Amino acid sequence: MDFQDFIKHYEVLLCESEGVAFGKLEPDLINREERKPVITGLHAILFIIDGELETDIQGKRQSLERYTLVDILYEQTCTLLAASDNLHAYLLVMTKEYMDRLIRGGIPTTIDYILKVRNSPVISVDWIFLARVSDYFSKGKQEEDKELLYTARQRELYLRFTQMLSAYILQEHSVEFYASALCVTPQYLRRVVKNLSGKTVHAWINEALIREIEKRLAETDMTVQQIAEELSFSEQATLTRFFKRYKGVSPLKYRKELFSDRLLAQSGRR
Structure with a gap:
């Protein structure tokens, strides 16, 4: 799945032509497709608010539960295998070009962090953080935001x-x-x-x-x-x-x- 595939197949809430998009993962799409969604060649951050998501990250099958954040580096591969009906999850994807611009602009990325994420991309986080993410993107938008959603x-x-x-x-x-x-x-x-x-x-x-x-x-x-x-x-x-x-x-x-x-x-x- 490249960046354009993500834009095409997922419910994208925010999208910028320069190479970053934020979308909600639909259980039906993950479960019904014979060819499972594969995230590769993108820097992706997966937020699990609720429910369960079965993944294969670099050949390692993992069951992700609520209050989990997964940071997938662009050289890694993550396959979305199955989702519970109550899955509530979001995916932030960024192209390598976009990440390069962020790093050149001074994003605080350290070698230690990259090595840690490469070895263990699944991170447990404070539920309040994920709840705030969910709350922001689940709220009905104001009139001035509608044009952003109706792409x-x-x-x-x-x-x-x-x-x-x-x-x-x-x-x-x-x-x-x-x-x-x-x-x-x-x-x-x-x-x-x-x-x-x-x-x-x-x-x-x-x-x-x-x-x-x-x-x-x-x-x-x-x-x-x-x-x-x-x-x-x-x-x-x-x-x-x-x-x-x-x-x-x-x-x-x-x-x-x-x-x-x-x-x-x-x-x-x-």
């Missing part, structure tokens, strides 16, 4: 989701499908779509389905069963219940009322 990448993700919805709505109705196709977790997709549009992913999917059903009821002579099959509903009754929940009438009654309104409009023009 161009998130807007692009939202746009790609709406485009995919138009292309796949006849076959796919699940949040999981769209999240997987976009290489993000369902939770992250839900958060981005809700923040940028004010509507949930489910609302977007359901509204798109309703439009497709309405279009076929109004413009074709397809039966409700045929519409259900084309839109990948398990059966006609499922589509009928879904449509009635959102429109207040059954598909057949909706079509009948639509045609009645058209007849009245045509007779009024004569």
Whole structure:
């Protein structure tokens, strides 16, 4: 995983183009991927606030628990193997170029510290320190900070989701499908779509389905069963219940009322 991979796949809260980013680790992404996330070629600091995280650091498997900090030097390799469902952890990553600039600028790094971290990167820390880190990045941001969170990448993700919805709505109705196709977790997709549009992913999917059903009821002579099959509903009754929940009438009654309104409009023009 290089720096751009980290930006692409993780929920980045803060990011600077010069080579430093801070992101939250999602358990779903760590657990579901066949190819486990590998941190290499980056200086990384891992904060474990709560839960457990299984890692392999330089060939040594370790189970990290709450109140743990891991300092991974850029020449070391850390593989994220598995995470508990309640994992609450953050990862700060810095490119070698960024670290070189910090060192040239006078960052207090000693040879003793580097040697110590190289031999034992896992450090137990005061829980108050990690709690403060968690508290800062978990708080709802003020209005002036929103632009920082709603990055161009998130807007692009939202746009790609709406485009995919138009292309796949006849076959796919699940949040999981769209999240997987976009290489993000369902939770992250839900958060981005809700923040940028004010509507949930489910609302977007359901509204798109309703439009497709309405279009076929109004413009074709397809039966409700045929519409259900084309839109990948398990059966006609499922589509009928879904449509009635959102429109207040059954598909057949909706079509009948639509045609009645058209007849009245045509007779009024004569």
